[in-house]
Amino acid sequence: MHPPATGTSWLAITDLVLPIAAVYEWCLQPECGAVVVFSGIVRDHATDENGNLRADVTHLLYEAYESQAVPAFAAIEAELRSRWPQTGRVVMLHRIGVVSLSESSVLVAVSAPHRHEAFDAARFAIDAVKASAPIWKHETWAQGADWGISEQAVRRTS
Secondary structure, eight states, rough: OOOSSSSSSSEEEEEEOOOOOHHHHHHTTTTOOOEEEEEEESSSEEEEETEEOHHHHHEEEEEOOHHHHHHHHHHHHHHHHHHHHHHHOEEEEEEEEETTOEEEEEEEEEESSSSHHHHHHHHHHHHHHHSSSSSEEEEEEEEEEEESSSSOOOOOOO
């Protein structure tokens, strides 16, 4: 997975390992004094729909409505740029398929002239991806497996 040769957006769904170092390097720009990278990692536990702990998660399986996921990312980016117009580069990458413990399932990165803009924009982006992108996770743990629907329902960002 390689960054785009031109432009200020890198938005994609992939079954490949997410290139964290390449994302950071791609976001570096002379006019931007801050790069914030968020990497969502598969952890060994989850919470069920009743708030109970599911221990011993072994892996996640992500599925996406691929033809709609990248347009959802683009809508998030458009809103992000309207709120933080000085934003430099924006990255939203999400894996599909099996993702093992300690692997990154989602990357969001934002470069901006100042740290507060970069932090705020990156937080907005990851929260909006989780809330509005048509991506679902199936959790497998020691005692079973189920769709991870307890986190939050999918909704539109605008």
